[in-house]
Amino acid sequence: MNAMVKAEGVHKSFGAVQVLKGIDLEVAPREVFCLIGPSGSGKSTFLRCINHLEKINSGRLYVDGDLVGYRQKGDKLFELKDREVAAKRRDIGMVFQRFNLFPHMTALENVIEAPVQVKRETKAVARERARKLLDRVGLADKAGNYPSQLSGGQQQRVAIARALAMEPKLMLFDEPTSALDPELVGDVLDVMRGLAEDGMTMIVVTHEMGFAREVGDSVVFMDDGVVVESGLPREVLTNPQHERTKSFLSKVL
Protein backbone atom coordinates (compact mmCIF):
# COMPACT_ATOMS: atom_id res chain seq x y z
CA MET A 1 0.00 0.00 0.00
CA ASN A 2 1.94 2.97 -1.27
CA ALA A 3 -0.73 5.61 -1.43
CA MET A 4 -0.54 8.47 1.06
CA VAL A 5 -4.33 8.72 1.08
CA LYS A 6 -6.66 6.04 -0.17
CA ALA A 7 -10.44 6.24 -0.20
CA GLU A 8 -12.67 3.27 -0.91
CA GLY A 9 -16.39 3.88 -1.26
CA VAL A 10 -16.44 6.72 1.28
CA HIS A 11 -19.95 7.80 2.26
CA LYS A 12 -20.87 10.62 4.59
CA SER A 13 -24.28 12.00 5.48
CA PHE A 14 -25.39 14.77 7.79
CA GLY A 15 -28.75 13.56 9.03
CA ALA A 16 -30.78 12.71 5.96
CA VAL A 17 -28.53 14.63 3.59
CA GLN A 18 -25.99 12.49 1.79
CA VAL A 19 -22.92 14.60 1.16
CA LEU A 20 -20.45 11.97 -0.05
CA LYS A 21 -21.87 9.15 -2.11
CA GLY A 22 -19.01 6.74 -2.54
CA ILE A 23 -15.65 8.37 -3.15
CA ASP A 24 -12.80 6.24 -4.49
CA LEU A 25 -9.43 7.84 -5.02
CA GLU A 26 -5.75 7.56 -4.31
CA VAL A 27 -3.18 10.22 -3.56
CA ALA A 28 0.45 9.25 -4.04
CA PRO A 29 3.26 10.57 -1.84
CA ARG A 30 4.68 13.91 -3.07
CA GLU A 31 1.61 14.42 -5.19
CA VAL A 32 -0.25 17.72 -5.39
CA PHE A 33 -3.84 16.68 -5.60
CA CYS A 34 -6.45 19.32 -6.43
CA LEU A 35 -10.13 18.92 -5.67
CA ILE A 36 -12.40 21.19 -7.65
CA GLY A 37 -16.14 21.45 -8.03
CA PRO A 38 -19.15 23.61 -7.20
CA SER A 39 -19.86 24.52 -3.58
CA GLY A 40 -21.86 21.88 -1.79
CA SER A 41 -20.27 19.12 -3.85
CA GLY A 42 -18.60 17.58 -0.78
CA LYS A 43 -14.97 18.58 -1.41
CA SER A 44 -14.44 20.19 1.96
CA THR A 45 -16.31 17.45 3.77
CA PHE A 46 -14.08 14.85 2.17
CA LEU A 47 -11.01 16.81 3.21
CA ARG A 48 -12.26 16.99 6.79
CA CYS A 49 -12.86 13.23 6.81
CA ILE A 50 -9.17 12.65 6.09
CA ASN A 51 -8.11 13.95 9.51
CA HIS A 52 -11.26 12.68 11.16
CA LEU A 53 -12.83 16.05 11.87
CA GLU A 54 -15.85 14.31 10.33
CA LYS A 55 -16.69 10.64 10.79
CA ILE A 56 -17.46 8.70 7.63
CA ASN A 57 -20.57 6.52 7.59
CA SER A 58 -19.30 3.74 5.36
CA GLY A 59 -16.37 2.80 3.20
CA ARG A 60 -12.72 2.87 4.17
CA LEU A 61 -10.27 5.74 4.35
CA TYR A 62 -6.54 5.18 4.78
CA VAL A 63 -3.75 7.65 5.47
CA ASP A 64 -0.27 6.29 4.93
CA GLY A 65 -1.64 2.77 5.11
CA ASP A 66 -3.50 3.26 8.42
CA LEU A 67 -7.27 3.31 8.70
CA VAL A 68 -8.59 6.75 9.69
CA GLY A 69 -10.41 6.77 13.03
CA TYR A 70 -10.55 3.01 13.52
CA ARG A 71 -8.46 -0.03 14.24
CA GLN A 72 -9.22 -3.25 12.45
CA LYS A 73 -8.87 -6.58 14.20
CA GLY A 74 -10.02 -9.51 12.13
CA ASP A 75 -13.22 -8.28 10.55
CA LYS A 76 -14.14 -6.07 13.52
CA LEU A 77 -13.62 -2.31 13.68
CA PHE A 78 -12.76 -0.55 16.91
CA GLU A 79 -13.12 3.20 17.29
CA LEU A 80 -9.87 4.92 18.18
CA LYS A 81 -9.67 6.76 21.49
CA ASP A 82 -9.57 10.56 21.37
CA ARG A 83 -5.90 10.42 22.28
CA GLU A 84 -5.09 8.09 19.40
CA VAL A 85 -7.03 10.23 16.94
CA ALA A 86 -5.10 13.28 18.17
CA ALA A 87 -1.80 11.44 17.68
CA LYS A 88 -2.68 10.67 14.05
CA ARG A 89 -3.61 14.27 13.37
CA ARG A 90 -0.12 15.45 14.32
CA ASP A 91 1.17 14.14 11.01
CA ILE A 92 -1.53 15.87 8.96
CA GLY A 93 -1.39 19.63 8.60
CA MET A 94 -4.57 21.50 7.82
CA VAL A 95 -5.13 25.00 6.50
CA PHE A 96 -8.61 26.45 6.75
CA GLN A 97 -10.56 28.80 4.56
CA ARG A 98 -10.95 31.23 7.45
CA PHE A 99 -7.37 30.80 8.76
CA ASN A 100 -8.48 30.01 12.33
CA LEU A 101 -5.36 31.47 13.87
CA PHE A 102 -5.47 31.72 17.65
CA PRO A 103 -6.26 35.42 18.12
CA HIS A 104 -4.85 35.66 21.64
CA MET A 105 -1.39 34.60 20.51
CA THR A 106 1.17 36.39 18.34
CA ALA A 107 2.17 34.90 14.99
CA LEU A 108 5.21 33.28 16.58
CA GLU A 109 3.19 31.92 19.51
CA ASN A 110 0.70 30.46 17.06
CA VAL A 111 3.46 28.60 15.28
CA ILE A 112 5.18 27.21 18.39
CA GLU A 113 1.97 26.29 20.20
CA ALA A 114 1.54 22.76 18.88
CA PRO A 115 5.23 21.75 18.87
CA VAL A 116 5.57 22.88 22.49
CA GLN A 117 2.22 21.67 23.78
CA VAL A 118 1.78 18.51 21.74
CA LYS A 119 5.27 17.38 20.82
CA ARG A 120 6.80 18.66 24.08
CA GLU A 121 9.58 20.47 22.30
CA THR A 122 11.49 23.07 24.27
CA LYS A 123 10.47 26.63 23.54
CA ALA A 124 13.92 27.53 22.28
CA VAL A 125 13.93 24.78 19.68
CA ALA A 126 10.36 25.46 18.60
CA ARG A 127 11.01 29.16 18.40
CA GLU A 128 14.02 28.75 16.20
CA ARG A 129 12.15 26.58 13.71
CA ALA A 130 9.15 28.90 13.88
CA ARG A 131 11.33 31.83 12.86
CA LYS A 132 12.62 29.86 9.92
CA LEU A 133 9.10 28.92 8.91
CA LEU A 134 7.87 32.49 9.22
CA ASP A 135 10.83 33.56 7.13
CA ARG A 136 9.94 30.95 4.55
CA VAL A 137 6.38 32.30 4.22
CA GLY A 138 7.82 35.82 4.01
CA LEU A 139 6.70 37.04 7.41
CA ALA A 140 9.90 37.06 9.45
CA ASP A 141 9.20 40.63 10.53
CA LYS A 142 5.65 39.87 11.72
CA ALA A 143 6.55 37.32 14.40
CA GLY A 144 5.39 39.58 17.22
CA ASN A 145 2.12 40.67 15.64
CA TYR A 146 -1.29 39.43 16.69
CA PRO A 147 -3.48 37.98 13.93
CA SER A 148 -5.80 41.02 14.07
CA GLN A 149 -2.83 43.16 13.07
CA LEU A 150 -2.18 41.11 9.93
CA SER A 151 -3.90 41.12 6.56
CA GLY A 152 -5.85 38.08 5.45
CA GLY A 153 -3.06 36.88 3.19
CA GLN A 154 -0.52 37.27 5.98
CA GLN A 155 -2.77 35.42 8.40
CA GLN A 156 -3.14 32.53 5.98
CA ARG A 157 0.62 32.33 5.53
CA VAL A 158 1.07 32.21 9.31
CA ALA A 159 -1.54 29.43 9.36
CA ILE A 160 0.51 27.50 6.82
CA ALA A 161 3.64 28.00 8.93
CA ARG A 162 1.71 26.81 11.98
CA ALA A 163 0.71 23.61 10.20
CA LEU A 164 4.25 23.06 8.90
CA ALA A 165 5.70 23.43 12.40
CA MET A 166 4.42 19.94 13.20
CA GLU A 167 6.45 18.59 10.27
CA PRO A 168 3.48 16.84 8.69
CA LYS A 169 3.73 14.24 5.97
CA LEU A 170 0.49 15.44 4.41
CA MET A 171 -1.03 18.90 4.08
CA LEU A 172 -4.73 19.55 3.60
CA PHE A 173 -5.80 22.92 2.20
CA ASP A 174 -9.47 23.79 2.50
CA GLU A 175 -10.06 26.63 0.01
CA PRO A 176 -7.05 28.50 1.39
CA THR A 177 -7.52 31.57 -0.79
CA SER A 178 -11.31 31.87 -0.94
CA ALA A 179 -11.55 34.37 1.89
CA LEU A 180 -8.82 36.61 0.53
CA ASP A 181 -8.87 39.78 -1.51
CA PRO A 182 -7.73 39.00 -5.06
CA GLU A 183 -4.49 40.93 -4.71
CA LEU A 184 -3.47 38.86 -1.69
CA VAL A 185 -4.11 35.45 -3.25
CA GLY A 186 -0.79 35.36 -5.09
CA ASP A 187 1.39 35.44 -1.94
CA VAL A 188 -0.40 32.45 -0.47
CA LEU A 189 -0.27 30.50 -3.72
CA ASP A 190 3.46 31.24 -3.99
CA VAL A 191 4.04 29.68 -0.58
CA MET A 192 2.01 26.63 -1.60
CA ARG A 193 3.92 26.36 -4.85
CA GLY A 194 7.17 26.35 -2.90
CA LEU A 195 5.86 23.57 -0.68
CA ALA A 196 4.91 21.53 -3.74
CA GLU A 197 8.38 21.97 -5.17
CA ASP A 198 9.86 20.65 -1.92
CA GLY A 199 7.87 17.46 -2.40
CA MET A 200 5.12 17.90 0.20
CA THR A 201 2.06 15.73 -0.34
CA MET A 202 -0.82 18.15 -0.64
CA ILE A 203 -4.54 17.85 -1.09
CA VAL A 204 -5.93 21.19 -2.12
CA VAL A 205 -9.59 22.11 -2.34
CA THR A 206 -9.53 25.18 -4.52
CA HIS A 207 -11.26 27.44 -6.96
CA GLU A 208 -7.93 28.64 -8.34
CA MET A 209 -7.88 26.85 -11.68
CA GLY A 210 -4.59 28.49 -12.59
CA PHE A 211 -2.94 26.98 -9.52
CA ALA A 212 -4.47 23.56 -10.23
CA ARG A 213 -3.17 23.63 -13.79
CA GLU A 214 0.34 24.84 -13.00
CA VAL A 215 1.09 23.10 -9.72
CA GLY A 216 -1.33 20.20 -9.55
CA ASP A 217 -0.23 16.69 -10.43
CA SER A 218 -3.81 15.52 -10.70
CA VAL A 219 -7.21 17.12 -10.57
CA VAL A 220 -10.48 15.62 -9.43
CA PHE A 221 -13.78 17.22 -10.29
CA MET A 222 -16.46 16.46 -7.74
CA ASP A 223 -20.15 17.19 -8.00
CA ASP A 224 -23.04 16.18 -5.79
CA GLY A 225 -20.95 13.85 -3.63
CA VAL A 226 -19.30 11.82 -6.39
CA VAL A 227 -16.10 12.03 -8.39
CA VAL A 228 -17.20 13.00 -11.87
CA GLU A 229 -13.88 13.19 -13.60
CA SER A 230 -10.23 12.89 -12.70
CA GLY A 231 -6.88 12.96 -14.41
CA LEU A 232 -4.01 15.20 -15.33
CA PRO A 233 -4.83 18.88 -14.85
CA ARG A 234 -4.15 19.65 -18.48
CA GLU A 235 -6.66 17.05 -19.63
CA VAL A 236 -9.41 17.69 -17.09
CA LEU A 237 -9.22 21.47 -17.23
CA THR A 238 -8.73 22.01 -20.94
CA ASN A 239 -10.42 19.01 -22.42
CA PRO A 240 -13.15 17.82 -20.03
CA GLN A 241 -15.04 14.74 -21.15
CA HIS A 242 -18.07 15.09 -18.95
CA GLU A 243 -20.95 17.51 -19.48
CA ARG A 244 -21.03 18.61 -15.83
CA THR A 245 -17.30 19.32 -15.82
CA LYS A 246 -17.66 21.34 -19.00
CA SER A 247 -20.47 23.49 -17.65
CA PHE A 248 -18.64 24.05 -14.33
CA LEU A 249 -15.41 25.05 -16.02
CA SER A 250 -17.18 27.35 -18.43
CA LYS A 251 -18.52 29.25 -15.44
CA VAL A 252 -15.30 29.58 -13.45
CA LEU A 253 -12.73 30.10 -16.18
Place this chain on the structure above:
Amino acid sequence: MTTKIDKTGPVGTPSPAPENIKAIPVRHYGRWISAVVAIAVLAMLVYAFAKGDVNWAAIPDYFFDGEVLKGVRNTIWITILSMVLGVALGIVLAVMRLSKNPVTSSIAWGYIWFFRGTPVYVQLLVWFNLGLVFKYINIMPIYKDEWSDFMTPFLAALLGLGLNEAAYMAEICRAGIQSVDEGQTEAAQALGMSHAKTLRRVVLPQAMRVIVPPTGNEFINMLKTTSLVIAVQYWDLLQATSEVGQNSGATAEMLFLAAAWYLILTSVLSVGQYYLERYYARGTSRNLPTTPLQRIRVNLLSGSNRQGGVSA
Protein backbone atom coordinates in the same frame (compact mmCIF):
# COMPACT_ATOMS: atom_id res chain seq x y z
CA MET B 1 -8.33 45.57 6.37
CA THR B 2 -6.39 45.66 3.23
CA THR B 3 -6.58 49.24 2.11
CA LYS B 4 -3.41 51.11 2.62
CA ILE B 5 -3.95 54.47 4.16
CA ASP B 6 -1.75 57.09 2.73
CA LYS B 7 -0.22 58.73 5.73
CA THR B 8 1.88 61.23 3.92
CA GLY B 9 -1.08 63.38 2.95
CA PRO B 10 -1.53 65.09 -0.39
CA VAL B 11 1.70 65.27 -2.28
CA GLY B 12 2.89 68.08 -4.49
CA THR B 13 3.41 71.71 -3.72
CA PRO B 14 2.27 72.62 -0.22
CA SER B 15 -0.82 74.78 -0.65
CA PRO B 16 -1.25 77.74 1.73
CA ALA B 17 -3.20 76.79 4.86
CA PRO B 18 -6.89 77.41 4.18
CA GLU B 19 -8.64 80.01 6.30
CA ASN B 20 -10.69 78.59 9.16
CA ILE B 21 -14.46 78.98 8.90
CA LYS B 22 -15.89 81.63 11.20
CA ALA B 23 -19.56 81.14 11.90
CA ILE B 24 -21.96 81.90 14.73
CA PRO B 25 -22.59 78.63 16.56
CA VAL B 26 -26.11 77.37 17.18
CA ARG B 27 -27.34 78.41 20.63
CA HIS B 28 -28.49 75.43 22.68
CA TYR B 29 -30.96 77.11 25.04
CA GLY B 30 -32.37 73.73 26.12
CA ARG B 31 -29.00 72.72 27.48
CA TRP B 32 -28.76 75.85 29.58
CA ILE B 33 -32.22 75.33 31.03
CA SER B 34 -31.68 71.68 31.88
CA ALA B 35 -28.34 72.46 33.50
CA VAL B 36 -29.92 75.16 35.67
CA VAL B 37 -32.77 72.84 36.70
CA ALA B 38 -30.39 70.00 37.56
CA ILE B 39 -28.17 72.26 39.64
CA ALA B 40 -31.19 73.66 41.45
CA VAL B 41 -32.45 70.19 42.38
CA LEU B 42 -28.99 69.23 43.57
CA ALA B 43 -28.73 72.38 45.66
CA MET B 44 -32.09 71.67 47.26
CA LEU B 45 -30.95 68.18 48.19
CA VAL B 46 -27.73 69.46 49.72
CA TYR B 47 -29.66 72.14 51.59
CA ALA B 48 -32.14 69.58 52.94
CA PHE B 49 -29.37 67.39 54.27
CA ALA B 50 -27.54 70.36 55.72
CA LYS B 51 -30.69 71.51 57.52
CA GLY B 52 -31.48 67.97 58.68
CA ASP B 53 -30.54 66.89 62.15
CA VAL B 54 -27.41 65.08 61.04
CA ASN B 55 -24.46 64.83 63.35
CA TRP B 56 -21.86 64.95 60.56
CA ALA B 57 -18.99 64.95 63.01
CA ALA B 58 -19.89 61.41 64.07
CA ILE B 59 -18.93 60.02 60.68
CA PRO B 60 -15.20 60.85 60.74
CA ASP B 61 -15.16 59.95 64.43
CA TYR B 62 -16.22 56.40 63.75
CA PHE B 63 -14.77 55.98 60.25
CA PHE B 64 -11.73 54.08 61.53
CA ASP B 65 -13.41 52.72 64.62
CA GLY B 66 -12.10 49.29 65.56
CA GLU B 67 -15.47 47.55 65.22
CA VAL B 68 -16.17 49.23 61.87
CA LEU B 69 -12.76 48.26 60.53
CA LYS B 70 -13.36 44.69 61.63
CA GLY B 71 -16.63 44.81 59.72
CA VAL B 72 -14.81 46.16 56.63
CA ARG B 73 -12.25 43.36 56.85
CA ASN B 74 -14.96 40.73 57.22
CA THR B 75 -16.92 42.15 54.30
CA ILE B 76 -13.86 42.04 52.04
CA TRP B 77 -13.01 38.56 53.28
CA ILE B 78 -16.47 37.06 52.78
CA THR B 79 -16.72 38.74 49.36
CA ILE B 80 -13.47 37.20 48.19
CA LEU B 81 -14.16 33.75 49.61
CA SER B 82 -17.71 33.64 48.24
CA MET B 83 -16.48 34.69 44.81
CA VAL B 84 -13.70 32.09 44.86
CA LEU B 85 -16.23 29.42 45.79
CA GLY B 86 -18.67 30.76 43.19
CA VAL B 87 -16.13 30.92 40.35
CA ALA B 88 -14.61 27.51 41.07
CA LEU B 89 -17.96 25.79 41.36
CA GLY B 90 -19.31 27.84 38.45
CA ILE B 91 -16.59 26.60 36.08
CA VAL B 92 -17.27 23.01 37.15
CA LEU B 93 -21.00 23.50 36.60
CA ALA B 94 -20.44 25.12 33.20
CA VAL B 95 -18.27 22.22 32.02
CA MET B 96 -20.85 19.79 33.42
CA ARG B 97 -23.65 21.55 31.55
CA LEU B 98 -21.71 21.42 28.29
CA SER B 99 -20.70 17.79 28.70
CA LYS B 100 -22.19 15.10 26.52
CA ASN B 101 -23.15 13.07 29.57
CA PRO B 102 -26.92 13.64 30.05
CA VAL B 103 -26.75 12.92 33.80
CA THR B 104 -24.10 15.50 34.64
CA SER B 105 -25.62 18.12 32.36
CA SER B 106 -29.07 17.60 33.91
CA ILE B 107 -27.67 17.86 37.43
CA ALA B 108 -25.93 21.12 36.52
CA TRP B 109 -29.15 22.38 34.96
CA GLY B 110 -31.12 21.50 38.11
CA TYR B 111 -28.57 23.21 40.35
CA ILE B 112 -28.71 26.41 38.32
CA TRP B 113 -32.50 26.25 38.19
CA PHE B 114 -32.78 26.00 41.98
CA PHE B 115 -30.14 28.49 43.05
CA ARG B 116 -31.08 31.12 40.50
CA GLY B 117 -34.76 30.65 41.13
CA THR B 118 -34.75 31.43 44.85
CA PRO B 119 -33.73 34.69 46.54
CA VAL B 120 -30.28 34.72 48.07
CA TYR B 121 -31.77 36.11 51.30
CA VAL B 122 -33.96 33.01 51.63
CA GLN B 123 -30.99 30.77 50.90
CA LEU B 124 -28.96 32.45 53.64
CA LEU B 125 -31.75 31.92 56.13
CA VAL B 126 -32.15 28.31 55.06
CA TRP B 127 -28.48 27.56 55.62
CA PHE B 128 -28.61 29.23 59.00
CA ASN B 129 -31.75 27.38 60.10
CA LEU B 130 -30.89 23.93 58.77
CA GLY B 131 -30.10 23.12 62.40
CA LEU B 132 -33.85 22.83 62.94
CA VAL B 133 -33.94 19.72 60.74
CA PHE B 134 -30.43 18.36 61.27
CA LYS B 135 -29.31 17.84 64.82
CA TYR B 136 -25.87 16.56 63.94
CA ILE B 137 -23.56 16.73 61.02
CA ASN B 138 -22.01 13.34 60.39
CA ILE B 139 -19.62 12.88 57.47
CA MET B 140 -18.95 9.34 58.50
CA PRO B 141 -15.25 8.77 59.00
CA ILE B 142 -14.05 12.36 58.83
CA TYR B 143 -16.18 14.68 60.88
CA LYS B 144 -18.99 14.60 63.40
CA ASP B 145 -20.37 17.54 65.34
CA GLU B 146 -23.52 19.21 66.53
CA TRP B 147 -25.05 21.22 63.72
CA SER B 148 -25.19 24.47 65.68
CA ASP B 149 -21.45 24.26 66.35
CA PHE B 150 -20.74 23.40 62.74
CA MET B 151 -22.89 26.00 60.99
CA THR B 152 -21.28 29.21 62.22
CA PRO B 153 -22.48 32.58 60.88
CA PHE B 154 -19.35 32.66 58.74
CA LEU B 155 -20.04 29.28 57.14
CA ALA B 156 -23.72 30.06 56.62
CA ALA B 157 -22.75 33.33 54.93
CA LEU B 158 -20.10 31.65 52.79
CA LEU B 159 -22.36 28.81 51.65
CA GLY B 160 -25.38 31.05 51.14
CA LEU B 161 -23.49 33.58 49.01
CA GLY B 162 -21.02 31.23 47.32
CA LEU B 163 -23.43 28.52 46.22
CA ASN B 164 -25.84 31.13 44.90
CA GLU B 165 -23.05 32.86 43.02
CA ALA B 166 -21.94 29.56 41.47
CA ALA B 167 -25.24 29.34 39.60
CA TYR B 168 -24.70 32.76 38.02
CA MET B 169 -21.02 32.13 37.31
CA ALA B 170 -21.90 28.84 35.63
CA GLU B 171 -24.08 30.66 33.13
CA ILE B 172 -21.44 33.34 32.56
CA CYS B 173 -18.75 30.71 31.95
CA ARG B 174 -20.99 28.72 29.66
CA ALA B 175 -21.77 31.78 27.56
CA GLY B 176 -18.05 32.54 27.41
CA ILE B 177 -17.07 29.06 26.29
CA GLN B 178 -19.81 28.98 23.69
CA SER B 179 -18.80 32.37 22.33
CA VAL B 180 -15.51 30.97 21.02
CA ASP B 181 -15.65 30.18 17.32
CA GLU B 182 -15.85 26.48 16.48
CA GLY B 183 -13.04 26.93 13.97
CA GLN B 184 -10.70 27.50 16.92
CA THR B 185 -11.46 24.08 18.35
CA GLU B 186 -11.07 22.52 14.91
CA ALA B 187 -7.75 24.21 14.31
CA ALA B 188 -6.45 23.06 17.69
CA GLN B 189 -7.63 19.52 17.09
CA ALA B 190 -6.19 19.45 13.58
CA LEU B 191 -2.83 20.24 15.21
CA GLY B 192 -3.22 17.15 17.37
CA MET B 193 -4.18 18.85 20.64
CA SER B 194 -6.28 16.87 23.13
CA HIS B 195 -9.70 18.03 24.33
CA ALA B 196 -8.34 19.18 27.68
CA LYS B 197 -5.46 21.05 26.09
CA THR B 198 -7.75 22.65 23.53
CA LEU B 199 -9.99 23.88 26.33
CA ARG B 200 -7.14 25.15 28.47
CA ARG B 201 -4.86 26.67 25.84
CA VAL B 202 -7.26 27.83 23.14
CA VAL B 203 -10.88 28.07 24.25
CA LEU B 204 -10.69 29.35 27.84
CA PRO B 205 -8.23 32.20 27.17
CA GLN B 206 -10.58 33.48 24.48
CA ALA B 207 -13.66 32.82 26.61
CA MET B 208 -12.07 34.98 29.33
CA ARG B 209 -12.68 38.10 27.26
CA VAL B 210 -16.40 37.36 27.50
CA ILE B 211 -16.27 36.01 31.06
CA VAL B 212 -14.21 38.71 32.78
CA PRO B 213 -16.44 41.80 32.41
CA PRO B 214 -19.58 40.20 33.87
CA THR B 215 -17.47 38.51 36.55
CA GLY B 216 -16.19 41.93 37.58
CA ASN B 217 -19.79 43.06 37.83
CA GLU B 218 -20.59 39.97 39.88
CA PHE B 219 -17.71 40.79 42.20
CA ILE B 220 -18.99 44.31 42.76
CA ASN B 221 -22.52 43.00 43.20
CA MET B 222 -21.27 40.40 45.66
CA LEU B 223 -19.61 43.08 47.73
CA LYS B 224 -22.98 44.79 48.13
CA THR B 225 -24.94 41.57 48.54
CA THR B 226 -22.79 40.65 51.52
CA SER B 227 -24.79 43.25 53.44
CA LEU B 228 -27.54 40.60 53.56
CA VAL B 229 -25.43 38.37 55.82
CA ILE B 230 -26.83 40.40 58.65
CA ALA B 231 -29.54 37.72 58.38
CA VAL B 232 -27.11 35.08 59.67
CA GLN B 233 -25.52 37.39 62.24
CA TYR B 234 -22.16 37.56 60.52
CA TRP B 235 -20.18 40.60 61.62
CA ASP B 236 -19.88 42.41 58.32
CA LEU B 237 -19.64 46.14 57.62
CA LEU B 238 -23.38 46.78 57.82
CA GLN B 239 -23.76 44.75 61.00
CA ALA B 240 -20.86 46.64 62.57
CA THR B 241 -22.12 50.09 61.63
CA SER B 242 -25.68 49.29 62.78
CA GLU B 243 -24.34 48.08 66.11
CA VAL B 244 -22.16 51.16 66.54
CA GLY B 245 -25.07 53.32 65.46
CA GLN B 246 -27.39 51.89 68.08
CA ASN B 247 -24.82 52.21 70.83
CA SER B 248 -23.81 55.77 69.95
CA GLY B 249 -27.26 57.03 69.04
CA ALA B 250 -26.11 58.07 65.56
CA THR B 251 -28.06 55.45 63.60
CA ALA B 252 -28.56 57.36 60.34
CA GLU B 253 -25.02 58.77 60.43
CA MET B 254 -23.57 55.28 60.72
CA LEU B 255 -25.58 54.19 57.69
CA PHE B 256 -24.03 57.06 55.70
CA LEU B 257 -20.68 55.84 56.97
CA ALA B 258 -21.43 52.32 55.76
CA ALA B 259 -22.47 53.70 52.36
CA ALA B 260 -19.20 55.61 52.14
CA TRP B 261 -17.17 52.50 52.89
CA TYR B 262 -19.11 50.46 50.32
CA LEU B 263 -18.51 53.20 47.75
CA ILE B 264 -14.78 53.21 48.43
CA LEU B 265 -14.57 49.43 48.09
CA THR B 266 -16.62 49.22 44.89
CA SER B 267 -14.60 52.08 43.36
CA VAL B 268 -11.36 50.22 44.03
CA LEU B 269 -12.83 47.10 42.42
CA SER B 270 -13.98 49.04 39.35
CA VAL B 271 -10.43 50.24 38.71
CA GLY B 272 -9.13 46.69 39.03
CA GLN B 273 -11.77 45.46 36.61
CA TYR B 274 -10.77 48.05 34.01
CA TYR B 275 -7.20 46.78 33.88
CA LEU B 276 -8.23 43.14 33.91
CA GLU B 277 -10.51 43.67 30.92
CA ARG B 278 -7.77 45.50 29.12
CA TYR B 279 -5.45 42.54 29.64
CA TYR B 280 -7.87 40.04 28.20
CA ALA B 281 -8.70 42.24 25.21
CA ARG B 282 -5.18 41.82 23.83
CA GLY B 283 -5.20 40.35 20.37
CA THR B 284 -8.82 41.26 19.78
CA SER B 285 -8.77 44.98 19.34
CA ARG B 286 -6.01 46.37 17.25
CA ASN B 287 -5.35 49.25 19.60
CA LEU B 288 -5.90 48.77 23.30
CA PRO B 289 -7.73 51.64 24.99
CA THR B 290 -5.31 53.89 26.82
CA THR B 291 -5.06 53.71 30.58
CA PRO B 292 -6.09 56.83 32.50
CA LEU B 293 -2.42 57.48 33.26
CA GLN B 294 -1.52 57.36 29.58
CA ARG B 295 -4.46 59.61 28.79
CA ILE B 296 -3.34 62.19 31.32
CA ARG B 297 0.14 62.16 29.84
CA VAL B 298 -1.20 62.59 26.31
CA ASN B 299 -3.47 65.43 27.41
CA LEU B 300 -0.61 67.23 29.09
CA LEU B 301 1.55 66.92 25.99
CA SER B 302 -1.15 67.93 23.52
CA GLY B 303 -2.16 70.78 25.81
CA SER B 304 1.20 72.42 25.20
CA ASN B 305 0.87 71.80 21.46
CA ARG B 306 -2.56 73.30 21.20
CA GLN B 307 -1.27 76.79 21.84
CA GLY B 308 0.39 76.60 18.45
CA GLY B 309 -3.00 77.13 16.84
CA VAL B 310 -3.96 75.11 13.81
CA SER B 311 -2.08 71.84 13.73
CA ALA B 312 -1.46 70.04 10.49
